[in-house]
Amino acid sequence: MDAIRFKMLSRSIVIFAMVITLFFFLIKRKKFHNKLTDKEDTVLKIMAAILVCIFLYKMFLPIILDIPCYRNSQFETITGYARDNAHGKGNDRSVVIISIDDGHDEYVEFSYSKGIDKGDVLTVKYLPHSKYGILISINNDNVALE
Structure with missing residues (x-):
């Protein structure tokens, strides 16, 4: 649960910082860089x-x-097969799970320090909108919750 809260909070802070930075440059009418022309700066601000x-x-x-x-x-809880490998650096894993019950697939993100192989049976509890979750079991072996 703490991993989900941390992920939600950290991403919110990063997005909030991006918004504040953009507003700073727009309200103060500062250029992103002194060597940019006014037209280039305007295009960069629109893209940002x-x-x-x-x-x-x-x-x-x-x-x-x-x-x-x-x-x-x-x-929400899904039990199913991993469509692809979910190896990566650190503890964050992103994987598409194909449900055993009805065959629909669901993209979820969760913290797990080891790799996930294609075909592994996963049970994940996740939030319905952001898809951040907690791995409950892998190949019917319970995972210690962090």
């Missing part, structure tokens, strides 16, 4: 604003929608 809007929509909005679910422990 579009990028920040995408981050707000794709990352921040799902986190906001999941706050009530997190507080009320309204997690």
